Amino acid sequence: MRQIEVDLNAIRSNYAALRAAFAPAKVMAVVKANAYGHGMIEVARALDGNVDALGVADPSEALALRDAGIKARVMAWIIGPEDDLQAAVANNIELGVSTFDQLDRLPPAAQFHIKIDTGLGRNGFSRLEFDQLFTRLQGTNPVGIFSHLSNTSVSDDLKQKRIFEDAISMASSKGIEFRERHLAASAGALSYEDLRYDMVRCGIAVYGLNPYEDRELAGIELQPAMRVLSQLVNVKRVPAGQGVSYGYRYVTERETNLGLVPFGYAEGMPRISVNHEVLIAGKLYPVVGRVAMDQFVVDLGSSEPAIGTEVVIFGNPQEGEPSAEALGESAGTINYEIVTRIGGRANRSYLGR
Numbered sequence: 001m002r003q004i005e006v007d008l009n010a011i012r013s014n015y016a017a018l019r020a021a022f023a024p025a026k027v028m029a030v031v032k033a034n035a036y037g038h039g040m041i042e043v044a045r046a047l048d049g050n051v052d053a054l055g056v057a058d059p060s061e062a063l064a065l066r067d068a069g070i071k072a073r074v075m076a077w078i079i080g081p082e083d084d085l086q087a088a089v090a091n092n093i094e095l096g097v098s099t100f101d102q103l104d105r106l107p108p109a110a111q112f113h114i115k116i117d118t119g120l121g122r123n124g125f126s127r128l129e130f131d132q133l134f135t136r137l138q139g140t141n142p143v144g145i146f147s148h149l150s151n152t153s154v155s156d157d158l159k160q161k162r163i164f165e166d167a168i169s170m171a172s173s174k175g176i177e178f179r180e181r182h183l184a185a186s187a188g189a190l191s192y193e194d195l196r197y198d199m200v201r202c203g204i205a206v207y208g209l210n211p212y213e214d215r216e217l218a219g220i221e222l223q224p225a226m227r228v229l230s231q232l233v234n235v236k237r238v239p240a241g242q243g244v245s246y247g248y249r250y251v252t253e254r255e256t257n258l259g260l261v262p263f264g265y266a267e268g269m270p271r272i273s274v275n276h277e278v279l280i281a282g283k284l285y286p287v288v289g290r291v292a293m294d295q296f297v298v299d300l301g302s303s304e305p306a307i308g309t310e311v312v313i314f315g316n317p318q319e320g321e322p323s324a325e326a327l328g329e330s331a332g333t334i335n336y337e338i339v340t341r342i343g344g345r346a347n348r349s350y351l352g353r
């Protein structure tokens with residue numbers, strides 16, 4: 001009744017396209033948060049053996065990858081006070097270190113990357129700490145240094161670049177060299193050749209989705225890997241003036257057919273989505289009225305598709321299907337949030353396993 005179809009071949013070919021576009025920089029494929037809803041273990045298995053590195057937020061996600069037999073390099077960059085860093089190191093997991101406390105907790109054999117805050121204001125050492133940090137790092141052997149862009153504007157991105165490079169020079173003047181410098185995620189890597197350094201960390205682009213909110217993705221062939229499908233479970237004729245769903249946000253203007261799709265906010269269909277169009281038997285129809293926990297309603301007009309007809313909620317716009325971006329826009333959010341939250345009672349199935 002509810003299907004999330006993930007095309008692992010699309011993920012492999014997106015990764016290959018990104019690697020070709022960004023060479024000689026390495027490409028870390030970011031698989032945190034269940035691979036943005038695509039299934040972390042399945043995606044990691046699809047890439048394992050042919051990926052420069054995998055990136056996750058939590059050490060527990062990295063351990064889950066190792067438990068599943070993934071051999072690739074794995075890096076985790078959000079360390080909590082309870083995380084067992086010994087277990088991470090024993091499992092050959094590289095750690096992104098953001099505080100002095102984390103540095104103090106690192107086991108001697110740890111492979112670590114220093115995270116610096118070049119302007120995003122989230123994790124990483126503050127600029128006010130750089131001097132103390134690089135003094136503290138003397139005599140240690142970090143793998144890399146990294147930071148993350150705010151994607152606010154070109155001038156903000158370039159300011160972050162300057163701060164990143166100044167920090168690297170400052171470290172160098174204290175005798176600390178980093179083998180791997182990485183700053184850009186999908187948007188930064190696609191936008192600026194000189195921000196790719198030794199590695200880029202790509203999440204959304206690996207899944208074939210556009211990292212930009214305000215412009216089309218150009219110059220690279222990527223294919224959305226996720227299709228989300230349901231089916232019609234009720235089709236009925238209603239009179240003009242029929243209120244639809246809680247709060248009657250939609251009232252029919254004329255006699256029409258309404259279709260019921262059993263895919264609700266429990267599955268990650270945003271409750272506030274309005275006027276998203278879904279594809280039914282080759283035609284687009286608007287979602288009308290409030291999305292409920294288990295279901296939403298489509299105004300079919302004069303069409304009368306049979307019960308059981310497939311409904312494409314989003315998929316590949318190159319095939320005429322609605323996009324994850326469009327669903328995001330209908331709910332005031334972005335494709336990242338749409339794919340990451342999709343799930344609930346829907347089954348994931350994999351092509352190209």
Ligand SMILES: Cc1ncc(COP(=O)(O)O)c(C=O)c1O
Binds near residue numbers: 077148185187201204
């Ligand atoms: C530190 C870091 N690097 C890379 C990424 C991947 O970003 P994107 O999905 O925009 O490529 C993320 C995702 O949020 C991140 O937090």
